[in-house]
Amino acid sequence: MQQDGHFPVTDANNTARRTALITGASAGIGKCFAEHYAACGHDLILTARRTDRLETLAAQLAADNGITTTVIAGDMADPATPQRLWTEITGRGLTVDVLINNAGYGMTNNFVDYPWTEHRDFIQVMVTAYAELCHLALPGMLERRHGRIINVASLAGLAPGTIGHTLYGASKAFLIKMSESLSLETEGTGVHVTAVNPGFTRSEFHTTAGVQETVDRMPKWMWMQAKDVVAETHAASEAGRATVIPGRANRMTAFILRHVPANLALTLSRRRSAMQDDAAGKA
Numbered sequence: 001m002q003q004d005g006h007f008p009v010t011d012a013n014n015t016a017r018r019t020a021l022i023t024g025a026s027a028g029i030g031k032c033f034a035e036h037y038a039a040c041g042h043d044l045i046l047t048a049r050r051t052d053r054l055e056t057l058a059a060q061l062a063a064d065n066g067i068t069t070t071v072i073a074g075d076m077a078d079p080a081t082p083q084r085l086w087t088e089i090t091g092r093g094l095t096v097d098v099l100i101n102n103a104g105y106g107m108t109n110n111f112v113d114y115p116w117t118e119h120r121d122f123i124q125v126m127v128t129a130y131a132e133l134c135h136l137a138l139p140g141m142l143e144r145r146h147g148r149i150i151n152v153a154s155l156a157g158l159a160p161g162t163i164g165h166t167l168y169g170a171s172k173a174f175l176i177k178m179s180e181s182l183s184l185e186t187e188g189t190g191v192h193v194t195a196v197n198p199g200f201t202r203s204e205f206h207t208t209a210g211v212q213e214t215v216d217r218m219p220k221w222m223w224m225q226a227k228d229v230v231a232e233t234h235a236a237s238e239a240g241r242a243t244v245i246p247g248r249a250n251r252m253t254a255f256i257l258r259h260v261p262a263n264l265a266l267t268l269s270r271r272r273s274a275m276q277d278d279a280a281g282k283a
């Protein structure tokens, strides 16, 4: 491994090799995206805050798959990060053929329980950084007439508002709408933009948000493995679909959400939040 986390290409004759930039690659779904695209022969640029994890993963995937991996650490809560990341990528002569916008986390309490700075950071990580990276990546993709963008949204972006998690669903709804628009804008250009809306997926997400115990009470059929989410998403991206909902149970939930009247959906959401508060001993 080189000092900067850049690994040599072991198959120099493979000129058709693509490069995927994956945000939030140090854990969960992002790590699975890295494993999946590496196994498909893509070179990787991995980013997140925990450099040690990224470097271990990068070394492993380079050794296992004979690909080139580059680690560039960054905190997406810093508004300067997307442009700095891009400047480093282009400065190293790298090209992004696949952008996987995935970094994210949850905030569980009610809106006023957090100082504004925490909401500001959240919007930066979950909304602004996603949009800015799309804006940075698209011109090159359009010029080369090839590109894939995957924005990791959530079933929460299709669900009604909740008590707590106030900006989470809103941020994911933003990503869904933005991806749909970009998918239309790029039609026929060789660039595909896809929003993926996973439901409950095994990762570190719920532990980080401090709600693992609560969500562990959810029935098993509601859960997916990250590798299955990733495989369905890759197929949808290649097929040029604007959105994908991985898993039959999640598709069924989305179908119901689409057909329940808005007022009834809010009433159900209020009851569900109250039940969760009871279960967590909050009420």
Ligand SMILES: NC(=O)c1ccc[n+]([C@@H]2O[C@H](COP(=O)([O-])OP(=O)(O)OC[C@H]3O[C@@H](n4cnc5c(N)ncnc54)[C@H](OP(=O)(O)O)[C@@H]3O)[C@@H](O)[C@H]2O)c1
Pocket (backbone or CB within 6 Å): 023, 024, 025, 026, 027, 028, 029, 030, 047, 048, 049, 050, 051, 074, 075, 076, 077, 102, 103, 104, 105, 125, 152, 153, 154, 155, 197, 198, 199, 200, 201, 202, 203, 204, 205, 206, 208
């Ligand atoms: N798990 C689910 O049930 C589920 C369902 C629907 C959607 N999603 C979405 O899936 C995406 C990935 O989440 P996950 O489930 O894989 O969670 P995870 O296992 O906790 O991974 C989150 C990733 O995001 C990175 N990240 C968090 N804050 C960051 C920041 N400020 N700057 C840079 N990177 C940051 C983390 O890396 P560092 O901590 O190293 O920075 C980590 O690599 C998120 O967008 C999430 O909203 C998850």
